[in-house]
Amino acid sequence: MISWLDVLLRSLLFITILFIFTKILGKKQISELSYFEYISGITTGSIAAEIMMGLDNHLMHGVIGIGLLTLMTLIVDWISIRSRKFSNFVEGKHTVIIKNGKILEENLKKEKYTYKELSSLLRKKNVFNIEDVEIAILEERGDISVLLKKEKQPLTAADIGLSIEQNKKLYTVIFDGKIDIDALSNSGYDKKWLDEQLKSKQVHANDIFLFQVNSDGQVWIDYRDDKKGTNPNPRGQQLSSSFLNSHEDIVKINEIAKKMESLQKSIDLLNQGSQNLNNEKKLN
Numbered sequence: 001m002i003s004w005l006d007v008l009l010r011s012l013l014f015i016t017i018l019f020i021f022t023k024i025l026g027k028k029q030i031s032e033l034s035y036f037e038y039i040s041g042i043t044t045g046s047i048a049a050e051i052m053m054g055l056d057n058h059l060m061h062g063v064i065g066i067g068l069l070t071l072m073t074l075i076v077d078w079i080s081i082r083s084r085k086f087s088n089f090v091e092g093k094h095t096v097i098i099k100n101g102k103i104l105e106e107n108l109k110k111e112k113y114t115y116k117e118l119s120s121l122l123r124k125k126n127v128f129n130i131e132d133v134e135i136a137i138l139e140e141r142g143d144i145s146v147l148l149k150k151e152k153q154p155l156t157a158a159d160i161g162l163s164i165e166q167n168k169k170l171y172t173v174i175f176d177g178k179i180d181i182d183a184l185s186n187s188g189y190d191k192k193w194l195d196e197q198l199k200s201k202q203v204h205a206n207d208i209f210l211f212q213v214n215s216d217g218q219v220w221i222d223y224r225d226d227k228k229g230t231n232p233n234p235r236g237q238q239l240s241s242s243f244l245n246s247h248e249d250i251v252k253i254n255e256i257a258k259k260m261e262s263l264q265k266s267i268d269l270l271n272q273g274s275q276n277l278n279n280e281k282k283l284n
Contacts, residue, residue: 010051010059013059014066017063017066018044024070024074036076036091040069044069047062047065047069048062091141094137095107095111095137097111097113097136098135098136099136100135101131101132101133103130107138113138121143121144122144122146127148133147133148133149134147134150168214168215168216169215170212171187171213171214172210172212173187173211174211175211176209177205177208177209179191187213203223207224207225208221209223209224
């Protein structure tokens with residue numbers, strides 16, 4: 001009879017083994033899986049469960065089985081990268097299921113999807129009217145990619161000729177009183193600069209919960225002592241500046257919208273006048 005201690009030790013051992021092999025396989029193993037990766041994952045879990053519960057008394061059988069499955073998965077991934085045909089066979093191919101606002105029923109049946117399931121996938125993409133879709137593709141991993149018709153796509157800054165300032169990357173230099181030397185180096189600053197910043201604030205690293213700096217050298221500090229609040233720094237000015245810029249952009253957008261509305265009215269009047277003229281010619 002298998003003791004609880006034996007089950008516990010087996011479980012800890014195989015959780016560690018599974019963790020190591022999953023790290024070897026990479027992040028793809030914990031994201032959306034291909035057919036082969038799905039089968040491999042289920043089989044690996046079954047082998048580990050049998051060994052943990054003592055259904056197979058030979059620990060090495062489980063280790064070898066999981067190792068072989070890991071090796072096979074790595075080989076399949078390696079071949080898939082180098083052979084498109086093999087990749088299509090193992091992972092499948094994407095399928096167009098909507099084109100020009102029309103559902104391609106044959107392709108939908110081929111992928112064994114119902115209209116209800118398709119509608120659910122579209123709603124997750126904030127699409128509620130199929131007629132708005134230029135093309136929708138069911139990807140190999142089961143998710144859907146949607147391209148809306150041009151007139152249904154949201155307005156962007158580029159569409160109205162606005163230039164938007166790019167977001168600056170933030171580096172967390174101090175977290176919970178500990179200095180991250182790598183983050184400090186990546187930000188383009190050094191320990192001497194940081195010491196000067198801390199000295200100017202009359203604080204030590206241990207007094208700070210969060211210290212961030214962006215690529216422009218703007219600093220934001222959150223102190224451990226909440227009574228100190230946060231650092232009244234250029235970040236606040238940046239936010240204020242961003243708000244002002246946003247307000248100016250909104251004013252510009254409203255002006256453009258009014259001009260477009262006026263232009264549309266003029267076009268409608270011209271069309272109406274042209275139609276009336278044609279009607280008069282027909283009567284004469």
